[in-house]
Amino acid sequence: MVWKWLAPTEIYFGRNAVKENGEVFKGLGKKALVVTGKGGSARRNGSLEDVLVVLESFSIKWKVFDKVEPNPSVSTVRTGAEIARELGADFVVGIGGGSPMDAAKAVAVLAINDLSDEDLFAVKFDRALPVAAVPTTAGTGSEVTPYSILTWPEIENKKNLASSIIFPQVAFLDPGYTEGLPFDITADTAVDAFSHAFESYFTVRANPLSDAVAREAMRILGPELAALAREEIPSYEQREKLLYGSLLAGLAISQTGTSIPHAVGYCFTYFKGVPHGRANGMVLPCYAEFNWEKTGHPKLQEAFDVSSFDSLEEFSLVIKKLVGRPPECSAEEREKFLSIFSQARGIANNLVKPTEEELAVMLHKVLENGPKG
Ligand code: NAP
Ligand code: FE
Numbered sequence: 128m129v130w131k132w133l134a135p136t137e138i139y140f141g142r143n144a145v146k147e148n149g150e151v152f153k154g155l156g157k158k159a160l161v162v163t164g165k166g167g168s169a170r171r172n173g174s175l176e177d178v179l180v181v182l183e184s185f186s187i188k189w190k191v192f193d194k195v196e197p198n199p200s201v202s203t204v205r206t207g208a209e210i211a212r213e214l215g216a217d218f219v220v221g222i223g224g225g226s227p228m229d230a231a232k233a234v235a236v237l238a239i240n241d242l243s244d245e246d247l248f249a250v251k252f253d254r255a256l257p258v259a260a261v262p263t264t265a266g267t268g269s270e271v272t273p274y275s276i277l278t279w280p281e282i283e284n285k286k287n288l289a290s291s292i293i294f295p296q297v298a299f300l301d302p303g304y305t306e307g308l309p310f311d312i313t314a315d316t317a318v319d320a321f322s323h324a325f326e327s328y329f330t331v332r333a334n335p336l337s338d339a340v341a342r343e344a345m346r347i348l349g350p351e352l353a354a355l356a357r358e359e360i361p362s363y364e365q366r367e368k369l370l371y372g373s374l375l376a377g378l379a380i381s382q383t384g385t386s387i388p389h390a391v392g393y394c395f396t397y398f399k400g401v402p403h404g405r406a407n408g409m410v411l412p413c414y415a416e417f418n419w420e421k422t423g424h425p426k427l428q429e430a431f432d433v434s435s436f437d438s439l440e441e442f443s444l445v446i447k448k449l450v451g452r453p454p455e456c457s458a459e460e461r462e463k464f465l466s467i468f469s470q471a472r473g474i475a476n477n478l479v480k481p482t483e484e485e486l487a488v489m490l491h492k493v494l495e496n497g498p499k500g
């Protein structure tokens with residue numbers, strides 16, 4: 128087997144990672160556009176202030192674009208790119224959950240390329256501004272992935288802009304920023320992180336190194352999911368584990384991509400407003416059951432063992448406790464979702480590609496609240 132690993136992001140991990148490594152920003156340029164979420168959490172958790180203080184200390188001119196909504200739209204990143212152009216930004220800093228970090232990557236592309244929406248997603252560009260990423264959720268791993276997931280109303284779905292050009296140049300991970308995360312967002316994002324590692328492990332693109340990294344992510348995240356399902360409030364040490372686990376899971380999918388849970392989950396998010404991680408979690412148990420029944424692959428047992436789940440049943444119970452009931456969907460909606468996600472690239476990335484009929488059965492089971500338990 129011939130395989131490749133490309134993960135060029137420089138990573139700083141630990142409390143005060145930004146403040147203690149501020150000189151890294153100097154190498155990125157003299158003007159920065161700082162992209163963050165519209166809810167103001169980056170102001171409250173200290174991440175925005177840390178970045179701005181460091182930029183000031185190196186006389187880097189900055190402007191804040193704080194209008195990014197969850198599941199950012201193409202039009203939002205176009206607005207951000209306009210501001211980057213007016214500023215003459217040399218680089219972009221994305222601070223927040225996956226939404227602001229993904230938005231920052233697309234802004235970095237659109238700030239220096241004139242592209243239609245189609246050409247943006249078709250990656251008709253060969254350069255982008257450098258991006259620094261500062262996660263404040265422990266879930267997406269976007270700080271180390273070459274993906275920007277944008278909501279694109281023209282196709283009534285979310286769409287993955289994927290290119291090695293948008294790997295962040297540097298990532299600063301400070302678990303302290305996640306300490307004030309509300310419990311539901313902590314749980315949703317932890318499920319997203321676990322889902323990345325789990326899906327990566329069963330992709331056709333998995334390789335020995337992505338598997339090793341995914342296994343380590345599952346080893347760390349599995350017990351944390353179980354603790355969250357018991358409604359334990361995470362300590363700082365657990366926040367650290369969640370952020371490290373999501374980093375590892377992000378590194379795994381940076382090489383392999385995701386598969387069925389993400390493809391289906393995007394529809395639940397786009398049409399039903401279900402938060403990203405929770406949407407994946409609703410699909411995970413039935414997806415695991417499908418792979419189990421279809422392939423009987425020994426990696427399934429390995430994944431449960433390494434994550435400290437006794438069985439598929441226990442796994443399903445934990446995930447269901449964390450994500451709750453799936454949304455009510457009419458027959459028309461089910462048809463529509465199926466027609467959309469069955470075309471998604473991620474479907475064929477699973478170990479075994481389901482037929483349209485198998486996908487319909489899986490969707491039915493998901494919406495009837497899972498296989499077992
Ligand atoms: P998010 O959409 O970035 O944020 C969700 C909510 O959490 C927002 O209201 C946000 O508030 C709030 N929040 C963020 N950090 C907080 C903190 N420290 N304390 C309190 N509230 C905080 O959520 P996410 O799950 O991290 O990201 C989801 C997005 O990432 C989706 O669009 C998904 O498709 C994408 N994603 C990308 C990748 C990738 O590789 N690029 C992988 C998986 C998922 P604010 O409005 O203040 O920000
Ligand atoms: Fe995800």
